[in-house]
Amino acid sequence: MNSSIWQLLPLSIKGMLENLPDRIRSQLEEIRVREGRPLEVITPNGAWFITAEGRTTNQSDEGYRPNRETCGKMLNLISHHSLYALEEELRRGYVTIQGGHRVGLAGRVVVERGQVKHLREVTGFNIRIARQVKGVGxxxxxxxxxxxxxxxxxxxxxxxxxxxxxxxxxxxxxxxxxxxxxxxxxxxxxxxxxxxxxxxxxxxxxxxxxxxxxxxxxxxxxxxxxxxxxxxxxxxxxxxxxxxxxxxxxxxxxxxxxxxxxxxxxxxxxxxxxxxxxxxxxxxxxxxxxxxxxxxxxxxxxxxxxxxxxxxxxxxxxxxx
Amino acid sequence: MLKLMGAALILLSSSAVGFQAARSYAERPRQIRQMLGAFAMLETEITYGARRLDEICNHLAQREKDPVRSLFARCAEYLSTLDGVSTYDCWKRAVEEIWPTTLMKAPEKEVLIDFGKTLGVSDRADQMQHIQRAKTNLGTEESRALEEQTRYEKMCRSLGVLAGVLIVILIY
CATH class of the missing domain: 3.40.50.300 (P-loop containing nucleotide triphosphate hydrolases)
Known part of the structure; x- marks a missing residue:
């Protein structure tokens, strides 16, 4: 998988995904990290939760649940410790990263005069892996x-x-x-x-x-x-x-x-x-x-x-x- | 003859101690000023440039001289290598590590560490506020350090020399 995506993941999650079988890893469409809920990956063939050992499972209670610290780390890695540089992105709810991949963000929204100002306490991440398919057109x-x-x-x-x-x-x-x-x-x-x-x-x-x-x-x-x-x-x-x-x-x-x-x-x-x-x-x-x-x-x-x-x-x- | 040489040695060493102490009084405001300069740069880069923090730190590390250089160099290194630990932890580690090499004192350290708590974690307007507050606080410390410099720098030098003279007279 793409190195720019690995760079976004805290070591713990990276370790789990590295253990995934190749046929899933090469086809990843989305990686979903939600605080306190099981880690999930999505491929064209289906969705799985990931256990702490890096196995796939259908049982949500077996899945590894990232804690607040892990989510905090992930936000630091995505923002490169610079939330001020992502003002516009936090307002829109997603960040585009190197390679054209996108990270969707969810959490507590701060509203000012009826308009979304930014996201606070980001607790949900959706890494959407972009694949350019040259020649389809x-x-x-x-x-x-x-x-x-x-x-x-x-x-x-x-x-x-x-x-x-x-x-x-x-x-x-x-x-x-x-x-x-x-x-x-x-x-x-x-x-x-x-x-x-x-x-x-x-x-x-x-x-x-x-x-x-x-x-x-x-x-x-x-x-x-x-x-x-x-x-x-x-x-x-x-x-x-x-x-x-x-x-x-x-x-x-x-x-x-x-x-x-x-x-x-x-x-x-x-x-x-x-x-x-x-x-x-x-x-x-x-x-x-x-x-x-x-x-x-x-x-x-x-x-x-x-x-x-x-x-x-x-x-x-x-x-x- | 031997006695005379011993006396000269005592005089020399005690003056050296005095001059060293005087230098720390002279260096402290200079280093604070340097830090203030770096903060002004940080402010521009964050509020107008909106560049990434690790890039800004690297940039500052290239521009500045020690000890400010090593502070930002360390910070940049920690930001990009420590698996996403909080910005505050990276900054604090960098400050703690370079502190023995600086001639600044505890109040400045407190200002710097306190500033780290807010670094990078809010929007631009807020970052600007925090940087300005840190700058004001550093400015206060600078004027205090300048005051101490005028008061103690000369005194330390003369004290060193005079103490040497006193010891020589006493044991002669």
Missing amino acids: EPLIPMMMPRGELVNLLLISPPQCGKTTLLRDLARVVSAGTPSLLSRKVGIVDERSEIAGCVGGVPQHDVGPRTDVLDGCPKAEGMMMMIRSMSPELLVVDEIGRQEDSEAIFEAIHAGVHLYTTAHGRSMEEVCRRPALARLIEEGVFGRYLILSRARGPGTIDALFDGRMNRLQVKGESLSC
């Missing part, structure tokens, strides 16, 4: 770019189906180009540091050589900033849904910029019920709709539609996300 490119031209794309999927992975790879492919495809300038507005996984402003995932990233920037504002200053040919934005997002998208489209974006949902009907998205769809903004599910593992392609809602045939129908 490539087989889709001919469908996404008829006659080699960019078309606006909306990716629809429930969480954990490989939406962000696919979006990242599409951005990379468009930015790098392929033998049959011209490379283009790409601008990523990465509000939650998920697409590029920036640390200190530098993308930790490969998002292509001609890609600019606005990290941690609100989407609507970020799209306008990108258009004004970086002249992208393709804008990549994660999870649109608010009113101001759709307004910014109209602005972008009319400025001649293309857009790849995603939305949470299981089907076209579900997405059409959301007012901000419904308007975009009615106006025919998107030229392609791609619906993902987890039916045959993450990255299963449920359906691909063109702008007039005609179903298109996809080869393979499953990406190795």
